[in-house]
Amino acid sequence: MDSFTNLTGIAAPMPLVNIDTDMIIPKQFLKTIKRSGLGRNLFDEMRYDREGNEIADFVLNRPEAKGCQILVAGRNIGCGSSREHAPWALLDFGIRCVISTSFADIFYNNCFKNGILPVTLPAEAVAHLMKDAEKGANARIMIDLPAQTVTAADGTVFAFDIDPFKKHCLVNGLDDIGLSLEKVSAIDAYEAQARTQRPWL
Amino acid sequence: MTAPRTLYDKIWDDHVAHRSDDGTCLLYIDRHLVHEVTSPQAFEGLRMAGRKVRAPEKTIAVPDHNVPTTTGREARIDNEESRIQVETLDRNARDFGIHYYPVSDIRQGIVHIIGPEQGWTLPGTTIVCGDSHTATHGAFGALAHGIGTSEVEHVLATQTLIQKKSKNMKVEITGTLGPGVTAKDITMAVIGATGTAGGTGHVIEYCGEAIRALSMEGRMTVCNMAIEGGARAGLIAPDEKTFDYLRGRPHAPKGAAWEAALAFWRTLHTDEGAHFDKVVTIRAEDIAPLVTWGTSPEDVLPITATVPDPESFAGGKVEAARRALDYMGLKPGTRLADVAIDAVFIGSCTNGRIEDLRAAAAILRGRRLAPGVRGMVVPGSGLVRHQAEEEGLAQVFIDAGFEWRLAGCSMCLGMNPDQLAPGERCAATSNRNFEGRQGYKGRTHLMSPAMAAAAAITGRLTDVREMMAETV
Numbered sequence: 001m002d003s004f005t006n007l008t009g010i011a012a013p014m015p016l017v018n019i020d021t022d023m024i025i026p027k028q029f030l031k032t033i034k035r036s037g038l039g040r041n042l043f044d045e046m047r048y049d050r051e052g053n054e055i056a057d058f059v060l061n062r063p064e065a066k067g068c069q070i071l072v073a074g075r076n077i078g079c080g081s082s083r084e085h086a087p088w089a090l091l092d093f094g095i096r097c098v099i100s101t102s103f104a105d106i107f108y109n110n111c112f113k114n115g116i117l118p119v120t121l122p123a124e125a126v127a128h129l130m131k132d133a134e135k136g137a138n139a140r141i142m143i144d145l146p147a148q149t150v151t152a153a154d155g156t157v158f159a160f161d162i163d164p165f166k167k168h169c170l171v172n173g174l175d176d177i178g179l180s181l182e183k184v185s186a187i188d189a190y191e192a193q194a195r196t197q198r199p200w201l
Numbered sequence: 202m203t204a205p206r207t208l209y210d211k212i213w214d215d216h217v218a219h220r221s222d223d224g225t226c227l228l229y230i231d232r233h234l235v236h237e238v239t240s241p242q243a244f245e246g247l248r249m250a251g252r253k254v255r256a257p258e259k260t261i262a263v264p265d266h267n268v269p270t271t272t273g274r275e276a277r278i279d280n281e282e283s284r285i286q287v288e289t290l291d292r293n294a295r296d297f298g299i300h301y302y303p304v305s306d307i308r309q310g311i312v313h314i315i316g317p318e319q320g321w322t323l324p325g326t327t328i329v330c331g332d333s334h335t336a337t338h339g340a341f342g343a344l345a346h347g348i349g350t351s352e353v354e355h356v357l358a359t360q361t362l363i364q365k366k367s368k369n370m371k372v373e374i375t376g377t378l379g380p381g382v383t384a385k386d387i388t389m390a391v392i393g394a395t396g397t398a399g400g401t402g403h404v405i406e407y408c409g410e411a412i413r414a415l416s417m418e419g420r421m422t423v424c425n426m427a428i429e430g431g432a433r434a435g436l437i438a439p440d441e442k443t444f445d446y447l448r449g450r451p452h453a454p455k456g457a458a459w460e461a462a463l464a465f466w467r468t469l470h471t472d473e474g475a476h477f478d479k480v481v482t483i484r485a486e487d488i489a490p491l492v493t494w495g496t497s498p499e500d501v502l503p504i505t506a507t508v509p510d511p512e513s514f515a516g517g518k519v520e521a522a523r524r525a526l527d528y529m530g531l532k533p534g535t536r537l538a539d540v541a542i543d544a545v546f547i548g549s550c551t552n553g554r555i556e557d558l559r560a561a562a563a564i565l566r567g568r569r570l571a572p573g574v575r576g577m578v579v580p581g582s583g584l585v586r587h588q589a590e591e592e593g594l595a596q597v598f599i600d601a602g603f604e605w606r607l608a609g610c611s612m613c614l615g616m617n618p619d620q621l622a623p624g625e626r627c628a629a630t631s632n633r634n635f636e637g638r639q640g641y642k643g644r645t646h647l648m649s650p651a652m653a654a655a656a657a658i659t660g661r662l663t664d665v666r667e668m669m670a671e672t673v
Contacts, residue, residue: 083349106349
């Protein structure tokens with residue numbers, strides 16, 4: 001997994017609330033057995049018409065969103081299906097950071113596993129950044145994960161909270177499984193004890 | 202004296218294999234359910250790292266999401282990508298030595314239906330699956346999470362999940378449900394009241410008289426949609442109904458082990474005075490048969506209501522409601538009971554169990570699908586299908602003009618050929634009414650099996666209570 005420390009980039013605005021993972025990556029693209037190549041189909045049914053032509057007024061098709069690496073979204077983004085294809089599609093498209101007032105649990109976790117930083121901020125801060133996002137390259141947003149801040153184009157700094165362990169993994173691009181396997185003796189001990197306490201399992 | 206604990210607290214405490222100073226835990230996983238869509242990349246990850254499945258005996262695989270529900274599928278799946286996914290699961294199950302129910306096996310079905318059916322799902326256990334509806338298993342007093350594919354790989358390799366403890370939320374349903382009101386209406390009413398993010402960061406324990414009165418099938422329906430309310434899991438404390446359901450299931454404990462398990466299971470309830478961070482109480486008497494009108498499961502209204510005006514909402518929901526009505530092709534003020542449908546889908550991990558088929562068949566018996574309406578019944582498992590045939594329910598559906606399908610997720614998410622055409626409107630017993638969920642530009646109204654059956658007969662969204670009056 002790629003590490004995430006600092007990012008300065010263009011943001012795309014998606015103020016819609018409850019953006020679900022079916023929107024982010026529709027089910028017809030879940031038939032892959034790979035993680036890569038899904039960026040083309042990110043938000044597919046909102047982005048293309050039936051003939052596969054780009055829908056001009058969809059945010060990611062607008063010229064000002066070209067090269068965007070940040071998504072500023074309405075509340076409860078990522079609700080619905082647990083499909084990790086959603087962050088895979090975002091990442092493959094080039095999005096490294098999603099900012100919202102709230103995230104659905106599974107999507108939030110899935111972002112971290114793929115080097116995408118989900119940032120939760122209060123409504124006023126998200127509204128401020130949403131305005132920046134509407135200005136495309138004229139209003140770059142700066143994210144500093146080690147310092148836990150997002151800086152808007154006008155210099156306003158918003159601090160955000162993040163779980164220290166998740167931050168540590170993301171900053172260092174660490175592989176969860178490798179870390180957990182370092183604790184294999186604790187898992188062995190737990191299994192031995194559970195076998196005595198709940199032998200029917 | 203230990204402080205009073207919730208059911209969630211107890212299961213959590215029993216499964217912490219390692220705790221770091223910051224509260225990050227390795228939660229031990231007792232049962233890992235695997236399906237074809239969210240697992241290939243996880244197994245590939247294991248292979249690339251040269252890792253094994255740590256506990257293959259606790260890992261169960263079944264293809265369900267993209268398998269066709271028509272006959273002949275065991276010989277050949279026409280869609281190449283789907284076929285490759287299913288073949289990949291076949292190979293992974295064989296290579297890693299995990300329990301497997303292929304499509305040729307009568308026990309094959311939707312992962313959340315066969316887990317309980319085969320007795321893999323037990324009270325007090327932790328269960329994960331790369332599928333958000335894993336919450337279903339909470340009906341047995343099991344802590345059941347949906348996880349992403351990276352976490353699937355993590356569980357395969359370590360039999361643990363990296364977790365921090367969630368908050369406790371209590372949802373109490375007091376009183377008694379009225380006629381024609383079901384478990385589906387309870388779970389939809391809760392989401393309607395709390396919103397799709399109402400449970401975020403929480404594990405919900407459902408309790409109260411109306412929950413106790415539900416069968417195990419009904420309880421699974423309630424817990425199934427906990428995720429639609431944003432919760433990490435839904436739980437119901439086990440009781441005699443739970444034990445009766447499990448007794449004699451193939452993978453439930455037997456003999457002395459059963460007695461020992463039973464003694465432990467009886468301790469699995471929230472202690473008097475335990476703390477909940479959030480409490481929601483709903484009177485069962487206040488719940489009417491519900492339908493969704495929009496494209497979020499929180500867009501819930503009684504069947505007697507009218508389509509809402511987007512301007513009546515607040516904040517970002519105004520725009521979302523406008524978009525939803527445009528997508529759904531509905532105008533504010535229209536009576537929901539006047540909305541005509543094109544299709545009916547009865548099935549899914551929410552409502553694909555035998556009791557659901559009985560409820561729909563009870564309304565359909567001796568009646569027919571409205572002209573021009575297409576109806577599809579997809580049993581949740583091969584065993585549900587078999588039982589429905591034994592009970593004569595299959596014939597009721599066939600006589601009514603429904604297609605009687607093989608088990609799978611089917612039109613709940615339309616990954617297989619079972620899809621709506623653009624603009625088609627469906628009365629569905631599934632769990633999500635998202636844009637495009639059942640097919641590109643398809644329009645979904647969620648409801649209970651009895652309500653879907655009523656809509657099938659009239660060809661429009663219908664208050665099932667009117668049909669029940671006719672029956673009497």
